[in-house]
Amino acid sequence: MNSLHPISLQLLDWFHLFGHFLMLSMLSIGGAVSTLPEMHRFLVVQQDWLTESQFNASIAIAQASPGPNVLFIALMGWNIGLNAGSMLLGFTGVFLTMFGILLPSATLTYLASSWLHSYRHLPLVRAFKQGMAPIVVALLLSTGWIMASPEHTMSDWPLWITTAVSAVVIWKTRLPILWLLGAGALLGWFGAY
Numbered sequence: 001m002n003s004l005h006p007i008s009l010q011l012l013d014w015f016h017l018f019g020h021f022l023m024l025s026m027l028s029i030g031g032a033v034s035t036l037p038e039m040h041r042f043l044v045v046q047q048d049w050l051t052e053s054q055f056n057a058s059i060a061i062a063q064a065s066p067g068p069n070v071l072f073i074a075l076m077g078w079n080i081g082l083n084a085g086s087m088l089l090g091f092t093g094v095f096l097t098m099f100g101i102l103l104p105s106a107t108l109t110y111l112a113s114s115w116l117h118s119y120r121h122l123p124l125v126r127a128f129k130q131g132m133a134p135i136v137v138a139l140l141l142s143t144g145w146i147m148a149s150p151e152h153t154m155s156d157w158p159l160w161i162t163t164a165v166s167a168v169v170i171w172k173t174r175l176p177i178l179w180l181l182g183a184g185a186l187l188g189w190f191g192a193y
Contacts, residue, residue: 043076
C-alpha cells in the first residue's frame with residue numbers, strides 16, 4: 001500500500017466506523033462492491049481516513065488476490081488502523097469493518113433464504129427478485145464511475161477506450177476476464193497509461 005496518512009481516531013470514531021459498515025451491509029444488494037461509492041464518500045471525502053490511492057489500492061489488491069472479493073473491506077479497515085498509528089489499530093479496523101459488513105447481511109440472508117424458498121411461487125416474491133436486478137446494475141455502474149473518475153479525466157482517452165473495449169468484449173464474448181486483466185497488465189507494463 002501507499003504511505004501512511006496520519007489521522008487521529010477517538011473511541012466514538014471507531015463506533016461510527018462500525019455503525020457505518022453495519023448500515024452499508026444492509027445496502028449491499030449485489031455484494032459489498034455495490035456500496036463502494038458510499039464507502040468512498042464516507043472514508044475518503046467526508047472523514048478523510050483514507051487517501052484516494054489507499055482506497056483504490058485496497059480494492060485492486062483484494063480483487064487481484066484469491067478469495068472472496070469482500071477482502072477489500074478488510075484492507076480499508078487495515079489502512080484506517082495503520083493511519084491511526086499502529087498494527088494493533090490495523091487489526092481493530094479489520095475486525096470492525098468486516099464484522100460490520102458481514103453481520104447484518106449474513107443474518108438477514110440466513111433468516112430470509114428459507115422463507116423466500118418456501119414462497120418462491122408467489123407473484124410478490126418473483127416481482128421482488130425482478131425489481132432488484134436494475135438496482136444492482138445501477139449500483140455497480142456507479143461503483144465503476146467512482147473508481148474511474150477521481151484520478152482520470154477525458155484527456156486519458158487511451159484508458160477510456162480500453163475500458164469501453166473491455167466492456168464490449170465481456171458483454172459480447174465468453175473470453176475469460178483473466179485474459180483482459182493480463183492484457184491490461186501488459187499495457188501498463190509497457191507504459192500505455
